[in-house]
Amino acid sequence: MTERTRILLLHTGGTIGMVPTTRGLTPGAGVVEAAIGTLGKDRGDDLSVDIVRLDPLIDSANATPADWNRLAGEIVARAGGCDAILITHGTDTLAFTSSALTMALEGLDKPVILTGSMIPLGQQGSDGWDNLRDALAATQSAEPGVWIQFAGKLLRGPRARKIHSSAPDAFAAMLSDRPPRREGAVLRQHLFEKTRIAVVPVAPGCDMRVVSFAMEHSDGVILRCYGSGTVPDDPVLEAGLVRAADRGIPVVAVSETLAGGTALGHYAAGAVLLD
Numbered sequence: 001m002t003e004r005t006r007i008l009l010l011h012t013g014g015t016i017g018m019v020p021t022t023r024g025l026t027p028g029a030g031v032v033e034a035a036i037g038t039l040g041k042d043r044g045d046d047l048s049v050d051i052v053r054l055d056p057l058i059d060s061a062n063a064t065p066a067d068w069n070r071l072a073g074e075i076v077a078r079a080g081g082c083d084a085i086l087i088t089h090g091t092d093t094l095a096f097t098s099s100a101l102t103m104a105l106e107g108l109d110k111p112v113i114l115t116g117s118m119i120p121l122g123q124q125g126s127d128g129w130d131n132l133r134d135a136l137a138a139t140q141s142a143e144p145g146v147w148i149q150f151a152g153k154l155l156r157g158p159r160a161r162k163i164h165s166s167a168p169d170a171f172a173a174m175l176s177d178r179p180p181r182r183e184g185a186v187l188r189q190h191l192f193e194k195t196r197i198a199v200v201p202v203a204p205g206c207d208m209r210v211v212s213f214a215m216e217h218s219d220g221v222i223l224r225c226y227g228s229g230t231v232p233d234d235p236v237l238e239a240g241l242v243r244a245a246d247r248g249i250p251v252v253a254v255s256e257t258l259a260g261g262t263a264l265g266h267y268a269a270g271a272v273l274l275d
């Protein structure tokens with residue numbers, strides 16, 4: 001394996017670099033930078049880490065598709081000058097960003113490693129030190145593609161989700177053999193457009209007028225169904241689906257379950273989705 005000595009670190013924010021305030025944790029400047037310096041002295045290798053701090057640093061709860069565009073743009077612009085990319089990011093939407101970057105970066109031929117932490121680097125017992133150290137190691141070992149390094153595991157970026165809100169082992173990914181990258185001859189960026197997407201879950205007894213509203217006012221709807229793709233037989237939901245079809249907007253049925261996907265039409269309950 002060739003050694004990748006030039007590492008680009010894009011710091012976006014998140015708990016890993018946060019500091020306490022009277023209103024709760026908030027991103028602080030210089031925290032991740034200082035930790036990288038400390039780790040560099042400990043390692044004693046010849047990795048050079050070029051740190052770019054995105055301005056403003058954010059709690060990833062505030063991330064939008066515009067932030068994905070910006071991050072992908074930074075990677076495309078700077079990829080020629082580095083061998084691997086490390087991204088420090090808040091954990092709440094880290095898995096969304098890793099999926100988005102996988103789709104945005106066609107022809108990615110370097111590893112992009114996302115990490116963060118559940119406890120800030122400056123606090124006792126922070127998992128950030130191990131995660132940062134492991135993520136730096138992953139820049140050397142990972143295949144080209146988008147990965148999440150967290151709690152000792154290297155996970156495929158587009159397959160992962162946050163599964164725990166407080167424990168250090170906060171991420172899991174569906175098993176897959178597929179490389180976490182979008183094939184292409186040259187690196188090029190696909191932009192996310194400004195669209196109004198609604199994510200609507202069904203639940204027993206829920207008011208389907210919420211679904212109707214989404215079908216009427218969004219540019220596309222992700223309908224989170226039960227199991228293999230069932231939904232309640234409900235005239236309001238059906239009318240909403242008809243309206244979406246009339247408006248020509250896509251409605252994507254996904255399953256609330258963690259694995260297995262959907263098989264629309266397997267049950268009569270949910271046949272309306274096929275119609």
Ligand code: ASP
Nearest residue numbers: 014015059060090091092
């Ligand atoms: N709210 C934080 C964020 O997503 C949580 C974290 O980083 O662990 O930025």
